[in-house]
Amino acid sequence: xxxxxxxxxxxxxxxxxxxxxxxxxxxxxxxxxxxxxxxxxxxxxxxxxxxxxxxxxxxxxxxxxxxxxxxxxxxxxxxxxxxxxxxxxxxxxxxxxxxxxxxxxxxxxxxxxxxxxxxxxxxxxxxxxxxxxxxxxxxxxxxxxxxxxxxxxxxxxxxxxxxxxxxxxxxxxxxxxxxxxxxxxxxxxxxxxxxxxxxxxxxxxxxxxxxxxxxxxxxxxxxxxxxxxxxxxxxxxxxxxxxxxxxxxxxxxxxxxxxxxxxxxxxxxxxxxxx
Amino acid sequence: xxxxxxxxxxxxxxxxxxxxxxxxxxxxxxxxxxxxxxxxxxxxxxxxxxxxxxxxxxxxxxxxxxxxxxxxxxxxxxxxxxxxxxxxxxxxxxxxxxxxxxxxxxxxxxxxxxxxxxxxxxxxxxxxxxxxxxxxxxxxxxxxxxxxxxxxxxxxxxxxxxxxxxxxxxxxxxxxxxxxxxxxxxxxxxxxxxxxxxxxxxxxxxxxxxxxxxxxxxxxxxxxxxxxxxxxxxxxxxxxxxxxxxxxxxxxxxxxxxxxxxxxxxxxxxxxxxxxxxxxxxxxxxxxxxxxxxxxxxxxxxxxxxxxxxxxxxxxxxxxxxxxxxxxxxxxxxxxxxxxxxxxxxxxxxxxxxxxxxxxxxxxxxxxxxxxxxxxxxxxxxxxxxxxxxxxxxxxxxxxxxxxxxxxxxxxxxxxxxxxxxxxxxx
Numbered sequence: 001x002x003x004x005x006x007x008x009x010x011x012x013x014x015x016x017x018x019x020x021x022x023x024x025x026x027x028x029x030x031x032x033x034x035x036x037x038x039x040x041x042x043x044x045x046x047x048x049x050x051x052x053x054x055x056x057x058x059x060x061x062x063x064x065x066x067x068x069x070x071x072x073x074x075x076x077x078x079x080x081x082x083x084x085x086x087x088x089x090x091x092x093x094x095x096x097x098x099x100x101x102x103x104x105x106x107x108x109x110x111x112x113x114x115x116x117x118x119x120x121x122x123x124x125x126x127x128x129x130x131x132x133x134x135x136x137x138x139x140x141x142x143x144x145x146x147x148x149x150x151x152x153x154x155x156x157x158x159x160x161x162x163x164x165x166x167x168x169x170x171x172x173x174x175x176x177x178x179x180x181x182x183x184x185x186x187x188x189x190x191x192x193x194x195x196x197x198x199x200x201x202x203x204x205x206x207x208x209x210x211x212x213x214x215x216x217x218x219x220x221x222x223x224x225x226x227x228x229x230x231x232x233x234x235x236x237x238x239x240x241x242x243x244x245x246x247x248x249x250x251x252x253x254x255x256x257x258x259x260x261x262x263x264x265x266x267x268x269x270x271x272x273x274x275x
Numbered sequence: 276x277x278x279x280x281x282x283x284x285x286x287x288x289x290x291x292x293x294x295x296x297x298x299x300x301x302x303x304x305x306x307x308x309x310x311x312x313x314x315x316x317x318x319x320x321x322x323x324x325x326x327x328x329x330x331x332x333x334x335x336x337x338x339x340x341x342x343x344x345x346x347x348x349x350x351x352x353x354x355x356x357x358x359x360x361x362x363x364x365x366x367x368x369x370x371x372x373x374x375x376x377x378x379x380x381x382x383x384x385x386x387x388x389x390x391x392x393x394x395x396x397x398x399x400x401x402x403x404x405x406x407x408x409x410x411x412x413x414x415x416x417x418x419x420x421x422x423x424x425x426x427x428x429x430x431x432x433x434x435x436x437x438x439x440x441x442x443x444x445x446x447x448x449x450x451x452x453x454x455x456x457x458x459x460x461x462x463x464x465x466x467x468x469x470x471x472x473x474x475x476x477x478x479x480x481x482x483x484x485x486x487x488x489x490x491x492x493x494x495x496x497x498x499x500x501x502x503x504x505x506x507x508x509x510x511x512x513x514x515x516x517x518x519x520x521x522x523x524x525x526x527x528x529x530x531x532x533x534x535x536x537x538x539x540x541x542x543x544x545x546x547x548x549x550x551x552x553x554x555x556x557x558x559x560x561x562x563x564x565x566x567x568x569x570x571x572x573x574x575x576x577x578x579x580x581x582x583x584x585x586x587x588x589x590x591x592x593x594x595x596x597x598x599x600x601x602x603x604x605x606x607x608x609x610x611x612x613x614x615x616x617x618x619x620x621x622x623x624x625x626x627x628x629x630x631x632x633x634x635x636x637x638x639x640x641x642x643x644x645x646x647x648x649x650x651x652x653x654x655x656x657x658x659x660x661x662x663x664x665x666x667x668x669x670x671x672x673x674x675x676x677x678x679x680x681x682x683x684x685x686x687x688x689x690x691x692x693x694x695x696x697x698x699x700x701x702x
Contacts, residue, residue, distance in 0.1 A: 042539050070356050136551075140356070143542065144550035166547070198560070238550075241359070241366040248367075249538025256534055260527030267524045270516050274314055 032172025054233025067118035070139035142166030174227035311511035313498035321525035380567035394621030427549030501621025569647030617678030
């Protein structure tokens with residue numbers, strides 16, 4: 001039995017270490033601070049007010065350069081908007097449809113079934129007005145820049161030196177601009193110095209100046225507040241299933257624990273006459 | 276199959292009618308119900324059936340995913356996201372499949388190390404063990420091709436790096452790579468053939484598993500003492516209900532751990548770069564394979580021009596080719612385990628010297644896995660090279676030498692004697 005336990009311990013440690021080392025190779029640079037997000041932990045949920053404020057920041061600031069291809073207007077109901085509000089939001093945007101009976105493409109107001117319209121027709125057009133850099137699509141950004149923004153366990157704790165949470169990274173990036181690069185750092189023309197960007201030299205200008213948006217709920221639009229809100233919104237865009245997943249997970253695990261305990265009791269009973 | 280003779284009888288007319296024409300009921304009764312199993316198996320013997328269940332979970336979740344997946348470079352990435360967002364419970368099925376691959380490998384690796392520890396590969400179970408190695412190879416091919424299907428950055432660049440390895444082979448290298456790619460770069464034809472093979476290979480594994488079980492049932496399970504069954508009455512218990520309930524209890528634990536990852540850390544084993552769509556113009560900073568390939572990846576990368584294992588063969592081949600050969604050899608050499616191990620005693624329980632080296636070998640494999648996940652720089656290169664050296668030194672030198680020189684401890688008379696303690700043997 002001792003051997004059994006040791007072997008299990010080593011196997012599990014090895015697995016966790018390998019998971020960690022898998023992560024470790026990817027991101028260099030200082031780790032952004034770990035924040036206490038509402039969606040952290042096994043009971044985590046999205047803060048609806050923050051989601052709506054974050055959506056406002058995305059709409060008024062980010063969306064002028066970044067696309068959000070995987071999100072349809074109908075998905076916005078998850079932010080706490082009702083059907084009519086979603087229809088109204090969609091109607092503010094024009095999408096291309098067609099061809100009509102004459103074979104022509106035409107513009108029309110968006111409906112809830114439409115996906116978020118991209119600011120540029122294609123990546124060439126995006127690069128042309130952004131000094132050759134293509135602003136990435138934001139639909140999966142927190143999953144693509146960190147270790148799944150979703151983990152119940154703080155992955156950063158389990159993976160020392162590994163990926164930060166995607167949410168922590170994104171928030172860090174948005175507040176991590178410095179007016180001047182540190183001495184000795186050769187910042188190329190037209191680039192900005194960012195503490196948390198992998199090589200510190202980022203093409204995106206600081207997007208969130210104080211009061212860049214005016215929140216309708218009266219929250220003061222500090223850079224940190226806007227960064228927090230838009231990060232929450234983009235974590236939702238990456239993982240819209242998160243709340244449902246975690247709530248279902250609690251039920252499934254409770255069920256499995258009870259079932260396993262019962263199977264163990266049965267095993268003890270059946271084996272009683274063997275031992 | 277040999278094994279328990281069935282005392283199968285039925286009062287149901289239809290059952291007897293079928294049984295007379297196809298003796299499937301007595302077969303199942305003999306192999307799954309009465310099947311005599313050593314009474315002293317510990318919980319490490321759970322991992323075989325767990326691996327079988329993981330295979331079923333992977334096939335069922337995989338076929339379900341295939342119903343909504345589009346194998347085309349333009350649509351693959353977004354079709355996976357459509358599964359995650361718009362298909363009913365699609366996220367659940369995909370996360371089960373993604374994390375299931377890791378669970379499958381964890382279970383199989385524990386199963387294999389159990390076999391190594393208790394000498395389960397020794398006569399008369401050599402073919403059983405060898406089929407197991409072929410199952411591992413088929414699993415690796417399946418997992419590798421499956422990882423390409425979402426067409427993320429790591430899918431694309433992983434496929435590029437690994438398929439390119441074959442180009443190191445002389446003469447046949449280039450044609451093999453072009454055959455794998457279906458062209459001159461990793462592109463849509465590559466994705467299509469990988470998808471076809473990813474769907475096919477699991478059923479090949481099912482066939483191999485059937486052979487694995489057939490070979491197992493010929494001579495029954497090994498056990499922690501490594502002593503063969505001598506008296507069926509004393510040494511064994513019927514598979515049902517004893518091992519069905521024990522396996523179910525183990526399954527409960529596995530599913531709980533599995534569910535934890537699926538629901539609360541679904542991307543723990545994954546890589547963020549795979550949530551970026553494949554782009555042949557942007558290379559990721561570090562291309563790393565999935566965790567279960569890392570030890571082999573470390574062996575591949577250990578072969579640099581100044582590696583002491585390479586220098587003696589430098590006149591013969593490039594370091595790249597040597598690395599590729601070493602990587603495949605690291606698995607294929609396991610096929611020879613039954614003959615490399617000269618000891619007549621199976622279980623490490625009675626082999627203190629071998630047991631010590633077993634643990635060193637296990638730690639060596641963990642070190643290889645850790646090194647495989649790091650950027651190949653500085654001291655890590657040296658550590659990886661020494662770990663690679665030890666991997667082969669252990670299997671090719673330590674195992675045979677210890678097998679000959681070691682004086683094993685006395686074995687128990689029988690399985691029953693080991694369970695009931697020494698006095699039984701004296702009776």
